[in-house]
Amino acid sequence: MIETIKTTPYTDQKMGTAGLRKKTKIAMQENYIENFLQSIFNTIPNLENKSFLVGGDGRFYNSVVIQKIIKIASANNVKKLLIAKDGLVSTPAGSHIILKNHLDGAFVLSASHNPGGIDGDFGIKYATSSGGQCQPDESKAIQEEALKIKEYKISNCQDIDLSKTRTTQCENTIIEIIDPYVDYIKLMESIFDFKKIKELLSSDFRFVFDAMNGVTGPYAKKMFEETLNAPKGTVINATPLEDFGGLHPDPNLIYAKHLVDLMYSESAPDFAAANDGDGDRNMILGKSFFVSPSDCLAILTDNYKLIPAYKNGIYGVAKSAATSMAVKKVADALNLGFYEVPTGWKYFINLMDSNRISFCGEESFGTGASHIREKDGIWATLFWLNIIAEKRQSIKDIALSHWKKYGRNYYLRNDFENIPQNVADKLMEDLENSLPSLINQNFSGYIVSDAYPFIYNDPVDKTSTKNGLVVHFTDGSRIVYRLSGTGTSGATLRTYIERYETNNLLEAPETMLEELSKVSRQISKVTELTGKAKPDIIT
Ligand code: VG1
Ligand code: CO
DSSP: EEEEEEEETTOOOOOOOTBEEEEEHTTTTTTEEEEEHHHHHHTTGGGGGGGEEEEEOOTTTTHHHHHHHHHHHHHHTTEEEEEEEEEEEHHHHHHHHHHHHOEEEEEEEETSOOOOOOSEEEEEEEETTTSOOOHHHHHHHHHHHHOOOOOEEOOOOOOOOOOEEEEEEEEEEEEEEEHHHHHHHHHHHSSOHHHHHHHHHTTTOOEEOOOOTTTTHHIIIIIIIIIIIOOTTOSSSOOOOTTTGGOOOOSSSSTHHHHHHHHHTOOOOOEEEEETTTTTTEEETTTTTEEEEHHHHHHHTTTTTSSTTTTTTTOOOETTTSOTHHHHHHHHHHOOOOOEOSSSSGGGGGHHTTTEEHHHETTEEEETTSSSSSHHHHHHHHHHEEEEEEEEOOOOHHHHHOOOOOOHEEEEEEEEEEHHHHHHHHHHHHHHHHHHHTOOOTTTTEEEEEEEEEEETTTOOOOEEEEEEEETTTTTOOEEEOSSSSSSEEEEEEEEEEEEEEEESSOOOOHTTHHHHHHHHHTTHHHHHOOOOOHHHEE
């Protein structure tokens, strides 16, 4: 039986950089999720011919929302839902499932690297048939529906048991519970040299993979321990937990400190990787060594010939504007196309679909390629393992020889969190207005050569997007400013700072960028406007 329920709009159902992200308690309000789902379905014609994937990163409230999706989709006469067994699917595996099965989209329930639990965050990433998250015009159409919604439709069919793969039905909708792992592992096997990686992982090489109690635990166990011969226990924090066991599942030097401490200790393994809650972010560590995500993209690109799927050549590379210029040096040397896009993986999709790029990355611990339309933490880990299996060098030696060849782009991101929205908006507005007057000014020896808002003109769909403000200096240093689009309380100012060096290659970024960090605060007037003398988080 299908019921039509009267409802009233919520005014805050606007998607950010990656889907709708809210405090869990906000998402748990009456009809909140129902409104949002119905708003999405209202924008999709011919639902009776449409099929979607449903799953998530295992966080609190996912299992409730999956049943809601089943009932609302069925009431809206959706043709078919593929539901990931146990409700677990990583963002990258979800992208592959969409593409492989020619689905019309996916609902991946995740607030990604944000903490989970009733006092944490909840989120929905809505993907389309592209395999990636919906484009800005699509999210705008959904928001417009959400602002005028008056009713939603819901079936009262029984809750569906997700613990076994099988096919069933709710109303006329076919519900297929699928294995979310098997095709993803096959896809990785079609890219990398599993035989070589297996040899490496069967040797005395020691590797740790930290799933941070997020969704990649079962993927990594199947991949590394069951398929690639890594010893049992290689994957740590391997069970997806509703609150990530209290971890903030963001693989960086701060939130994965336990792993960083291990890698900087006497008993450090040779290599470690960590993934975020939904498995699209990665952090790479060697013995007493951290590879910045910007360098990671550059190093992987420089080594593409070592990977079976890429050895015959790749298309170009792309990075978000905020990411360091390291990969540009490689693109120039290897004569590869190079693109700079706004922050958010959705901006890479057209470049991949039109064969302009093969690899792309973001400074926020995201690297990926055109095998799917999301960033991919396990792919990045396997890429490193494949490189190590070929070169038999340490992570540090691989990075150092890269820097000797190309120079090093010292890089840091400074985040100023929980700023009142109006203060943050004013800071950005004033800063944008001041950009022309910065040119030629000397800040402690750093002379501004150019300053402008970053505007991206998509070469495929011709849309234009403004995202962030860029300040260049005569020595090649850069600062990028932008506001986060994934937070759930207050505004976050992100300041991305970069300096290029060809000599001092093994210094600490904090030291090399100390002066420029001060300059970045002077230019943004962040301390005057927010009272914050220092960033809250430095990554
Ligand atoms: C952040 C990152 C951005 C990333 C986005 C989604 O966005 O900076 O690079 O694409 O998160 O990643 P923002 O707007 O807060 O800076 V995920 O792993 O959270 O889906
Ligand atoms: Co993520």
